[in-house]
Amino acid sequence: MKVVIVGGVAGGMSAATRLRRLRESAEIVVLERGDHVSFANCGLPYYLGGVIQKREALLLQTPESLAERFRLDVRVRHEVVALDPVGRSVTVRDLDSGREYVESFDELVLSTGAAAIVPPLPGVERALVLRDVADVDRVAEALGGARSAVVVGAGFIGVEMAENLVRRQVSTTVVERGTQVLAPMDVEMAAPVAAEMREHGVRLELGAELTRVDADSVTLSDRRVIPADLVVMAIGVRPESALAREAGLEIGSGGGIVVDERLRTSAPHIYAVGDVVEKRDAVSGQSMLVPLANAANRQGRLVADVIAGLPAIDPPAQATAILGVFDLTAATTGWSEKRLRAAGRPFRVLHSHPFAHAGYYPDARAMSVKLLVDPATDEILGAQAVGGDGVDKRIDVLATAMAGGIPASRLMDLELAYAPQFGSAKDPVNMLGYMADNLRTGAIRTVQWHEIDDMIATGAHAVDVRSPEEFAAGSIPGARNLPLDELRDRAGEIPAGPVLVFCQVGQRGNTATRLLTQLGRDAINLDGGYRTWRDATAAVR
Amino acid sequence: MKVVIVGGVAGGMSAATRLRRLRESAEIVVLERGDHVSFANCGLPYYLGGVIQKREALLLQTPESLAERFRLDVRVRHEVVALDPVGRSVTVRDLDSGREYVESFDELVLSTGAAAIVPPLPGVERALVLRDVADVDRVAEALGGARSAVVVGAGFIGVEMAENLVRRQVSTTVVERGTQVLAPMDVEMAAPVAAEMREHGVRLELGAELTRVDADSVTLSDRRVIPADLVVMAIGVRPESALAREAGLEIGSGGGIVVDERLRTSAPHIYAVGDVVEKRDAVSGQSMLVPLANAANRQGRLVADVIAGLPAIDPPAQATAILGVFDLTAATTGWSEKRLRAAGRPFRVLHSHPFAHAGYYPDARAMSVKLLVDPATDEILGAQAVGGDGVDKRIDVLATAMAGGIPASRLMDLELAYAPQFGSAKDPVNMLGYMADNLRTGAIRTVQWHEIDDMIATGAHAVDVRSPEEFAAGSIPGARNLPLDELRDRAGEIPAGPVLVFCQVGQRGNTATRLLTQLGRDAINLDGGYRTWRDATAAVR
Structure with a gap:
């Protein structure tokens, strides 16, 4: 059996090494266009920032080490320029000699990845991208002497890039067409990331677009000129599916190669994995692009099993992703609220702001958590x-619960490891379960931050049940202060009509709402409390 | 409705506050024998160690604050001395006045917890325990001027106590009857904890028992005398079920109150929660004692739902627990190998030593992970x-996977949040899935650290596939060195017969075993590699 693998990074190299472990007798050829195989893509920004100090640390394997250990025939700087699915061969160009040759295969794995999108702007050829080691070398060189940089795109990679430019003392502006950073997340969850970036000196231009790139600056659509010794494009990636497309393989609506549950393309004996394929979404079952390293690695190993005849099935994708930026971490799994809304899918929202560990143990820091739940089935749709x-x-716990089909309410039952430095006796995840259960059973009703203006306009009384000190430090316009501990006696002071209750994070509000409801009032709790409202409105105002 | 709750800490207070939120009209009386309600049990050792600096931080609520917010009638220093299940009343003693009175109830919740076991030794009355705030005050007082301490018992609390005594510069000895620390864990997983304790100056006497306690020392069964200005008993707890027992309620074989899935005792209108009850084990379905704070809190809230008529069901217990000790963390969920072995239940074992995050990102530290799997069903039995x-x-991810019924092999599919500072593209949990799948499909066979002496004695050839440098630094006696990268060419040097392959952590061994198997050899990989073997044998020798 001769297996040719096109692309020698995450997916391709996982496929090659797993296949060798399964089939010692197979001939395995890996064709990689770039200079390096199996490098640490996700480490590139951190090398630029000096967090990873040695360039060698990025290079996890070499063709030599792979030949020695796995008897792989790895050819770097060899680009596949044509694919003949019927004749089962690829045409390969040796980029150094220019020589072209034909390589036949019994089975072919396409792991060509995705390329950074570069919009056709005047002067854009000066802009750099960050996908491979050659890119990182170019950026590293441009960084020498650079005092200013513009990063275009505030997705995960753009934000990581900005953080690492700041680490290098480069004055950095991030230009993002959308109205928030981190598009996969919802606005109120992304807002703290934007605040953190600004606090660390990143200039953030949201709702802004580039119109041109000049020698040491860029120009925005509002004609402002931003200094930019270095310009990095990080607006997204597109599948490198041209080879497959030209060979007549089926391509999906997102531009990725279409594969089935066994990673088979539309052509026999041709498989595809990683950023170049369209994956099956865990929530909707529909095709989507998920250019993430974990999925690529998993599919790489899996395709080797498929080729070896093992009964492997590619699971649907949740698109779990995480970002560290300065002292903040942001992460997501499954669908966001805006995506659910756009798809017209019903959902229930929960926000909370629990401490990461017991409040009485030092350095307890609050986080914000959001859960999206199917109101009909109690299924977790995203977090x-x-x-x-x-x-x-x-x-990770929520992604696992989602994968395991644990209903939102049953998160209360999870027995998570508790000692005061690691969590709480009622862990933040358990608390989400309690909240979901309260909503499911109707024990509590909640309203979202973007719904309260309408409520107040139509006559609801906003009651801030926090302490007078908290109230004085800032509250929702129009709210009256009635501290929770006095509410039982003073509830009569609230005029007739619906009551919008809120506290700092939603928990005292929950108690207050339950109390008022039992006193016969039409009360509803502001989900996530003042804090979610403040994060969200600060972001959109 | 009048609800009386006996015990005002984790379970009792969760029950009281939840019940108030559900039933504003209920009369709720909480009777607590001690001076404090709702204190931070799990924080007590850290207060003694000075990590938590203020005593007030331990006191989460007071009777006054609970009356104000939740209209609870909380009576501290009121001990329930008798229970009449038929007449539905309890006899209460006011510990300050000595007065006794009868309190009737419609519903009763017993949340009396568990008491520290103190063995009947000469002089033992000088020994202190650590269960409540009064205990912590006594230990704190005894600590003033103490230069030496003996902690009896190396369970989770004993180890935490020892760590915090060392923080106070007290020369500390831990005396443990068993042959390892942390009995819920297996010997090779507990061994690094013992090493960490010793490295930080704790004297550890395993397999040792106290025979007497004297004024400033203790005596061990081998007659050695250990200085001990302070003696702390932490050998375990027993349910405080005397009240229930005397009232004729059904008591289980472990001494805990028997309750059903709705936390009902054998007597109508009487419920019990927390450390005092026997819980249903998630793996075996049998009764067991699980004196853990998370379970107590969860049951407390749940019993309020039951009393309020909501359809709440107490889930089975996995006994997830965690310990931080100096720079080490140890955690467990489900069953251990020794427990499975003792129960005669078939199991499969996996060890790995993955980095906590990508190896190329700074400060990547290896951990040891163990997974126990049902060989017939692929069910996760413990981790x-x-x-x-x-x-x-x-x-936490593994506990969640277990709760969600995710089979061990499918851990490979979990989409966990990956960026290099948080994990790996193939997360440690995914790797366990790959390993479990290899075992399940027979792609690999493994042998455990305690099985290799027999293998070698009966003629297996031990081959260390690590580098010559690693081999020179220490290997398994009798092994020959044949580095993985040379194995393909030099496999013929291994004499005929079975081959025991090992590397440092098991991964190169896996590749080598696959290679040898495909070359027609009878090869088996040492699970967890040299590192598991070394941890385990250092612990038992």
Whole structure:
């Protein structure tokens, strides 16, 4: 059996090494266009920022090490320029000699990845991207002497890039066409990331677009000129599917190669994995692009199993992702509220702001967590979190619960490891379960931050149940202060009509809402409390 | 409705506050024998160590604050001395006045907790325990001027206590009857904890028992005398079920109150929660004692739902627990290998030693992870981990996977949040899935650390596939060195017969075993590699 693998990074190299472990006798050829195989893509920004100090640390394997250990025939700087699915061969160009040759295969794996999108702007050829080691070398060179930089795009990579430019003392502006950073997250969950960036000196231009790139600056659509010794494009990636497309393989609506659950393309004996394929979404079952390293690595290993005849099935994708930026962590899994809304899918929202560990143990820091739930089935549709330590843990637990089909309410039952430095006796994840259960059973009703203006305009009385000190430090316009501990006696002071209750994070509001409801009032709690409202409105105003 | 709750800490107070939110009209009386309600049990050792500096931080609520917010009638220093299940009343003694009175109830919740076990030794009355705030005050007083301490028992609390005594510069000895610390964990997973304790100056006497306590020392069964200005008993707890027992309620074989899935005792209108009850084990379905704060809090809230007529069901217990000790974290969920072995239940074992985050990102530290799997069903039976950052996350993910019924092999599919500072593209949890799948499909066979002496004795050839440098630094006696990268060419040097392959952590061994198997050899990989073997044998020798 001769297996040719096109692309030698995450997916391709996982496929090659797994296949060798399964089939010692197979001939395995890996064709990689770039200079390097199996490098640490996700480490590139951190090398530029000096967090990873040695360039060698990025290079996890070499063709030589892979030949030695796995008897792989790895050819770097060899680009596949044509694919003949019927004749089962690829045409390969040796980029150094210019020589072209034909390589036949019994089975072919396409792991060509995705390329950074570069919009056709005047002067854009000066802009750099960050996808491989050659890119990182170019950026590193441009960084020498650079005092200013513009990063275009405030997605995960753009934000990481900005953080690392600041680490290098480069005055950095991030230009983002959208109205928030981190498009996969909802506005109120992304807002703390924007605030953190600004606090660390990043200039953030939201709702802004580039019109041209000049020698040492860029121009925005409002004609402002931003100094930019260095311009980095990080507006997204598109699947490198041209080879497959030209060979007549089926391409999806997102531009990725269409594969089935066994990673088979529309052509026999041709498989595809990683950023170049369209994946099946875990929530909707529909095709989507998920250019994430974990999925690529998983599919790489899996395609080797498929080729070896093992009964492997590619699971649907939740698109779990995480970002560290300065002292903040933001993470997401599944669908966001805006995506659910755009798809017209019903959902229930929960916000909370729990401490990462017991409040009485030192350095307890609050995080913000959001859960999206199917109101009909109690299924978890997505989760987001932003904060410090423990954000990664909670998103991983929620991603696992989602994968395991644990209903939102049953998050209360999870037995998570508790000691005061690691969590709380009622862990933040358990608390989400309690909240979801209260909503499911109707024990509590909640309203979202973007709904309260309408409520107040139509006559609801906003009651801030926090302390007078908290109230004085800032509250929702039009609210009266009635501290929770006095509410039982003073509820009569609230005029007739619906009552909008809120506190700082939603928990005292929950108690107050339950109390008022039992006193016969039409009360509703502001989900996530003043804090979610403040994060969200600060972001949109 | 009048509800009386006996015990005002984790379970009792969760019940009281939840019940108030559900039933504003209920009369709720909380009777607490001690001086304080709702204190931070799990924080007590850290207050003694000075990590938590203010005593007030331990006191989460007072009777006054609970009356104000939740209209609870909380009576501290009121002990329930008798229970009449038929007449539905309790006899209460006011510990200050000595007065006794009868309190009737419609519904009763017993949340009396568990008491520290103190063995009947000469002089033992000088020994202190650590269960409540009064205990902590006594220990704090005894600590003034103490230069030496003996902690009896190396369970979670004993180890935490020892760590915090060292923080106070007290020369500390831990005396443990068993042959390892942390009995819920397996010997090779507990061994790094013992090493960490010793490295930080704790004297650890395993397999040792106290015979007497004297004025400033204790005597061990081998007649050695250990200086001990302070003696702390932490050998375990027993349910405080005397009140229930005397009232004729059904008591289980472990001494805890028997309750059903709705936390009902054998007597109508009487419920019990927390450390005093026997819980249903998630793996076996049998009764067991799980004196953990998370379970107590969860049951407390749940019993309020039951009393309020909501359809709440108490889930089975996995006994997830965690310990931080100096720079190490150890955690467990589900069953251990020794427990499975003792129960005669078939199981499969996996060890790995992954980095907590990408190896190329700074400060990547290896942890040890162990997974126990049902060989017939691929069900996860238990997991343990020991290491630094990220141990808590992996155990929580595994506990969640277990709760969600995710089979061990499918851990490979979990989409966990990956950026290089948080994990790996193939997360440690995914790797466990790959390993479990290899075992399940027979792609690999492994042998455990305690099985290799027999293998070698019966003629297997031990081959260390690490580098010559690693081999020279220490290997398994009798092994020959044949580095993985040379194995393909030099496999013929291994004499005929079975081959026991090992590397440092098991991964190169996996590749080598696959290679040898495909070359027609009878090869088996040492699970967890040299590192598991070394941890385990250092612990038992």
